[in-house]
Amino acid sequence: MNCPTKTNEDAEILLDYCAQALSPVQTAEFEIHLKQCADCSQLVAAQKEVWGALDAWTPVPVSVNFDARLYARIAQEQTAPAWQRWLRRIFQPPVPYPLWKSAVPLIAACAVLAAGLAVRMPDAGNAAHPQLRADKVDIEKVEQTLEDFDILTPPVQAPAGSM
Amino acid sequence: MALIPAQPSENPGVKKDMEAVAALDRDAELMLRVREGDDVSFALLLERHRGPVIHFLYRMVLNPSVSEELAQEVFLRVYRSRATYEPTAKFTTWLFRIATHLALNWVRDGKKEKGQESLDEQVVDGVDRQVRDRQPTIEQEMLYEVKMEEVRRAIEALPAKQRAAVLMHKYEELEYVQIARALSCSESAVKSLLFRAYESLRASLAHLAR
Numbered sequence: 001m002n003c004p005t006k007t008n009e010d011a012e013i014l015l016d017y018c019a020q021a022l023s024p025v026q027t028a029e030f031e032i033h034l035k036q037c038a039d040c041s042q043l044v045a046a047q048k049e050v051w052g053a054l055d056a057w058t059p060v061p062v063s064v065n066f067d068a069r070l071y072a073r074i075a076q077e078q079t080a081p082a083w084q085r086w087l088r089r090i091f092q093p094p095v096p097y098p099l100w101k102s103a104v105p106l107i108a109a110c111a112v113l114a115a116g117l118a119v120r121m122p123d124a125g126n127a128a129h130p131q132l133r134a135d136k137v138d139i140e141k142v143e144q145t146l147e148d149f150d151i152l153t154p155p156v157q158a159p160a161g162s163m
Numbered sequence: 164m165a166l167i168p169a170q171p172s173e174n175p176g177v178k179k180d181m182e183a184v185a186a187l188d189r190d191a192e193l194m195l196r197v198r199e200g201d202d203v204s205f206a207l208l209l210e211r212h213r214g215p216v217i218h219f220l221y222r223m224v225l226n227p228s229v230s231e232e233l234a235q236e237v238f239l240r241v242y243r244s245r246a247t248y249e250p251t252a253k254f255t256t257w258l259f260r261i262a263t264h265l266a267l268n269w270v271r272d273g274k275k276e277k278g279q280e281s282l283d284e285q286v287v288d289g290v291d292r293q294v295r296d297r298q299p300t301i302e303q304e305m306l307y308e309v310k311m312e313e314v315r316r317a318i319e320a321l322p323a324k325q326r327a328a329v330l331m332h333k334y335e336e337l338e339y340v341q342i343a344r345a346l347s348c349s350e351s352a353v354k355s356l357l358f359r360a361y362e363s364l365r366a367s368l369a370h371l372a373r
Contacts, residue, residue, distance in 0.1 A: 012339070012354050015361065019332070046365045053368045054333050056307075057314045059218040060227045066217075067209060070235050074242055085243075094240040094261050 005039040014040065018047045190254030197245045205245075209238060212255070215335055216262050222330050223266040225319060233269060237262045252344060259337065260345040263327050270323045310371060317367040324348075325360035332357055 004011045016022050017030050034041050063069075077085065190211065196204035216237055221230035240261055318326055324346060331337045331345060342357075343350045 011358055015332070015357060019336075043365075046369060047361060049371070050361060050364045050368050051333070053310070053314050053371050054364075057222070057311055057318075059221045062214060062217050063231055066213065066231060066235070067206075070209070070238055073235060073239055077239070077243070089243065092240065092243075094244045095257070095264055 003033065003037055003040060005037070005043055014043055014047060018044060018051050188253050188255070190258075191250035194241075194245070194248050194254055195250060197242070198248050205242060208241070208254075212258055213238075216258065219259065219262055219330055219335060220266055222318065222334065223263075223323075223326060224269055225315060229269065233262070233265045236265055253341060255335075255337065256341040256344045259331060259335065259341070260347075263331075263345045267323050267327065313368065313371060317364055320367065321360050321363060325356050325363070328353055328356045329360045329364070 002010065004013050013022070013030060017027065022030065034044060190208060193204040193208050197208065213234070217230055217234045220233045221227060224230050224233065237258065241258065321329065327346060328342055331342045337345070339350050339353050343353045346353065
């Protein structure tokens, strides 16, 4: 087997060995390796010491009235107005919603808003350049004026005898 | 709460769900009964998991009364979400995910500054907290307290996620995949968290063995 200390592969085998979570076959295989590898032996010894220290840490006992307090809170919640229970379900979910899930409705709302604005203001692109827009209108007016001028101008009479 | 004896459910949907989780775990089956309104099953779940959840939270926040308060919130949320419960994973994974979420929030919000209590505190909320029943000598008692203070400090010094990972791995014996789901990260990230956490603990607790 590859040495977990040297190769950094299957490093959890060290933890699992100390936690006695390996299968008998894996345990036997790892113990053969331990006899040959000083680094792993040292690490396992240190890990077992940590394990022993943590084992000695006994937590405080549970209050005798824990269940009674919990059932009182449940009863209190059940008699609360429906809107309060509804708000609790939304704002205090048992586990948090993933951030990307919360972002989806926000992104969708932004997209709809942007599309709506684009439809309502098709010339919004020109608004940033008022001078350009004014120039365009002036050219059109000039063309129109020239055309009107052509219509109003009487045709030039052909000189007599030219026909 | 009305106490109704646990009976096999007549609801075909629940029967189907139960078959699906039969191999998964007994707790998920109990939770499905709670979903159907069986409060006895909730009492059974509470009986089975009250201790592990409180002990996990106690080691996370290092405060007995806060750990019980958070544990109450965990079971309250379990009961509150009974109607929408789906047995997609082991019940303990879900339970410890709720507990971890609440504990990490509490640690993140810096609430531990408020009302920090020492380990040898005996009375909380009017309830006498007897830590051990045996009668050790004063010297043994002092040695034990010194050792436990070292362990408590070493655990407290770990970053919150590493602490949660170690506690779930060491005391609750959860699998890597369960810890990963509880911490909302990948299995390889959990292995890395655990390896770094135990490395820190080996460094800080090495002198205890001498």
